[in-house]
Amino acid sequence: QTLLRVGELEMDLIGRAVHRQGKEIDLQPREFQLLEFMMRHAGQSVTRTMLLEKVWEYHFDPQTNVIDVHISRLRSKIDKGFDRPMLQTVRGAGYRLDA
Template sequence: MRILIIEDDLEAAGAMAHGLKEAGYDVAHAPDGEAGLAEAQKGGWDVLVVDRMMPKMDGVTVVETLRREGDQTPVLFLSALGEVNDRVVGLKAGADDYLVKPYAFPELMARVEALSRRRETGAVATTLKVGELEMNLINRTVHRQGKEIDLQPREFQLLEFMMRHAGQSVTRTMLLEKVWEYHFDPQTNVIDVHISRLRSKIDKGFDRAMLQTVRGAGYRLDP
């Protein structure tokens, strides 16, 4: 997996690159918008991490230019804390996901991972299968070891997302954004309560827990 970081803050880029390399990614860094765009145009990247504010060319222009040229490489857009409207601007420019700085590294990691695998699961499937767990997307049923599990609509959506990202860490913010489709910062553990409810349904009475809590990051569905 090749990741290009386009970010003018060298320290932040260094820390990010270090963490991603540790996780087994192949990482390159461009220190400004122009260099980043040139590097991105060479192609062959799996994910681009693009900062909003940069010298020479800002992140929005970089993403817009790439999209105009037909480059569909997934982009994770970064912007400074408190810029309330940046998310809308970034997504409008063609970014696929958005993260506010300063971010927790597991959050960045989880999003990069989700973006990098997105292409592989592009095919339209009618069933999802993760280990013993099977989900039928047509008649909306879930079975584990052949036993039907009764889920509420939201629990079904939540599990579907976890299954599509099986083996990856998924953060609480990601779940709120992708399953509930809200972008705000809950002060309490609302997501945890939903996850534990789901966990009690899919793991209770089985010998092995599939839905794992990842410390400092969020959750992971293991096969």
């Protein structure tokens, strides 16, 4: 599968391009990896531990805010200027990408 789609958000894995409502979204490599993981688990709560293991390949908690910083940057890129936010914080659980 080379094209991921969640609602109006589309990711081309080969071309390394992301679009929402036809607007291109420029992502850094780690943001792209993070969004790909979130899109593959769309509608599910994704824990910080899952993100650390699958996106950062850490098998321990480094006790930093690296996830918060990247989620914040990603949220500003994919949600800013659109009517409805897609990247949600699930209190006490992690994050969820909804269509």
